[in-house]
Amino acid sequence: MDSRKGVSREELKQGAVVLLAVLLVLGLVSAWSVLIPGVMDWDNIVVAVIGSLRLTGPVAAAFAAWVAARRRRADRLRALTTWQAVRPPLAILMVVVGAFGATMTVLAVRALITGEGDGPLPGGVAMGAAGLSLYVVAGWVVGWVAPVAVAPLAAGFGTYALFTWLAGGAPWADRLAPAVHDPYDALRMMPAAAFTDQALWLVGITTAILLGWAALITRQTLALAAALIALLAAGTGVARLLGEPQEVAASENIAYTCQEWPIVVCVHPGMRGGLGELGSTFTTIAARLAGTPAAFNRVEQRSRSDTEEAGKGVVPIHVDDLDAGYADRAASEFVEGLARPCPGSPAGGYRAIVVAWLRDEPLPSGPLPEHRRAATWFARLTETQRRDWLRMFFTDFATCRLQSRYFGGDVRREPPAAPSYPMNPPYEHEDTAPSRHEAPTPGRARRPGGAPASAEPGGSRHAARR
Incomplete structure (x- = not known):
């Protein structure tokens, strides 16, 4: 031009x-x-x-x-x-x-x-x-x-x-x-x-x-x-x-990239860089859920619009990107789906304690005094004890029916027919040692939860002599 x-x-x-x-x-x-x-x-x-x-x-x-x-x-x-x-x-x-x-x-x-x-x-x-x-x-x-x-x-x-x-x-x-x-x-x-x-x-x-x-x-x-x-x-x-x-x-025919141990974790090939962190995060959750109805041994990335039901032992997760905290976000979404919410109910505070443990976060104190006592009691349990506890009460956790008595309950107010949990640590407000003003009873022992054990053989005969 x-x-x-x-x-x-x-x-x-x-x-x-x-x-x-x-x-x-x-x-x-x-x-x-x-x-x-x-x-x-x-x-x-x-x-x-x-x-x-x-x-x-x-x-x-x-x-x-x-x-x-x-x-x-x-x-x-x-x-x-x-x-x-x-x-x-x-x-x-x-x-x-x-x-x-x-x-x-x-x-x-x-x-x-x-x-x-x-x-x-x-x-x-x-x-x-x-x-x-x-x-x-x-x-x-x-x-x-x-x-x-x-x-x-x-x-x-x-x-x-x-x-x-x-x-x-x-x-x-x-x-x-x-x-x-x-x-x-x-x-x-x-x-x-x-x-x-x-x-x-x-x-x-x-x-x-x-x-x-x-x-x-x-x-x-x-x-x-x-x-x-x-x-x-x-x-x-x-x-x-x-x-x-x-x-x-794509999940219908995608060739997943997987990490096989200690659990199987499969993601889109373009996201294979996240296998290590996802595997570490979900291995901890899988160990804590072992023996419960939510136990799993395979984690599989799925689309959010995918409505296909996962098989037994398979956990579908949603990973939108590999930005900082992607594994924690996927784990939080999965754990939150294990139990229905409990809005306006005291069970919500107990649910929050279990969810925080599964997500490997600090246990919340809760809005009520009984929530704080429950958190303190749960924090004193060993990891093995917590897993045993979850196996016993998983259904109550999932259906929003947890109560204070599940967290070391006060056996003096409501004595159960049998010890509710043999591995209970002592309460904050209880002391398993004898008081200064109370003489110890020979042959009497206390369980870890504070309930007295049966007298040893011969204990009553010594008392009769005195």
């Missing part, structure tokens, strides 16, 4: 360089923010790059609208051929798609350095490039139709609002937007065919809009026929896209 056409070659080159740099930086920053922390998986990378279109797309549309507006003002009285009409938007498309490819390359190098295999889904990469192309063509048409100073702003904010609305709309509408579901779930992804069909739809509608615009300003029948063919391709993509399941559970 020369200076008489509204934008000189030098301006276009400088603008293209600036656009390339801006899109690359913005794409990397936004894609990095979408990546799941600690997860090295090609699907995760592709979804992150596609997610960056939410910001890079409007910027590309604004630049295309700026060039189109200036071109329209310069070519108002000049007849154009189809090639002359489509060449400027195609040049912008090359720059924009190049920036997308550079972003994808940087993230791919990161994945290769960490040892990822297989490579990205071609359909996902094509879908991302096609979506960015749609932003450019939409911006170009806006700038051409309304060659005013605010055209770039209108194109940028308009495309952002439109595609954000589509992505968050009805299930059929969100498939038409150049985006993927947010947040990304590594265990529940769109099938590979869906990416290909979405790319076909986006390429078709982009080509149809561009050629339809060219046919309108050039009055070329051939361009109009090509636009109709592209529209048919877009319709084919939509029909196939809406006929496909929106997402599939």
